[in-house]
Amino acid sequence: QVQLHESGPGLVKPSQTLSLLCNVSHGSLSGGEYYWAWIRQAPGKGLEWLGYIYYTGIPYYNPSLRSRLTLSLDTSANQVSLILNSVTAADSATYHCARKVVFRGLIDSDAFDVWGRGARVTVSS
Amino acid sequence: DIQMTQSPSSLSASVGDRVTIACRASQAISSYLNWYQVKPGQAPKLLIYGASNLHSGVPSRFSGTGVGTHFSLSISSLQPEDLATYFCQQSHTTPWTFGQGTKVE
Secondary structure: OOEEEEEOOOEEOOOOOEEEEEEEEOOOOOOOOOEEEEEEEOOOOOEEEEEEEEOOOOEEEOOOOOOOEEEEEEOOOOEEEEEEOOOOHHHOEEEEEEEEEEEOOOOOEEEEEEEOOOEEEEEOO | OOOEEEEOOEEOOOOOOOEEEEEEEOOOOOOOEEEEEEOOOOOOEEEEEOOOEEOOOOOOOEEEEEEOOEEEEEEOOOOHHHOOEEEEEEOOOOOOEEOOOEEEO
16 A cells, blocks of 8 residues: 655745655556645645646646745655745645545546645744 | 535534535536545545545445535444544646535534
């Protein structure tokens, strides 16, 4: 069963850059069936989809973050990375890595079927 | 962006109760609706995809219905391990968006 594990700095100063890694174990990034996504949850708030990346390296971003967000992957290391520039307190959240799959049927349904526990990030001076 | 609105925001129930959570989309999304269970400190779990399809390994007491703009998640007989926050998510149009969550206490 594929497992996802996020890691990161925990504390980032305002205006600086947040870098997070997602390690994928018991599975491969290279398969064409899956996309690899980042989703965050601010304290007391709902979930927010940030973006996802295909194994070819092509990313898709939430327009609300496109100017500050970069996703990339390293298939040899089985890692997905997130870089968020110019962070503010509003970026404080638990950041989850998740696998997006397409369930084939009468309609083809996209869903996030595997998630990591998340990395908690606080933006504060 | 498509807005997803859940109700109630929280509910209190007892073991064995039937629980129903509603989710409304700001525009029609066919059956492109998923449900997730989130517990503090744990990886979120996919429960339902395509509005009514039970994900592998999810207990049959969970069920989903709806199409268009109105959806619901039901738990037929609440178990202690079901105490969590539940989110709906539309996968009809990017950016994919989630409801604000319903906490089952």
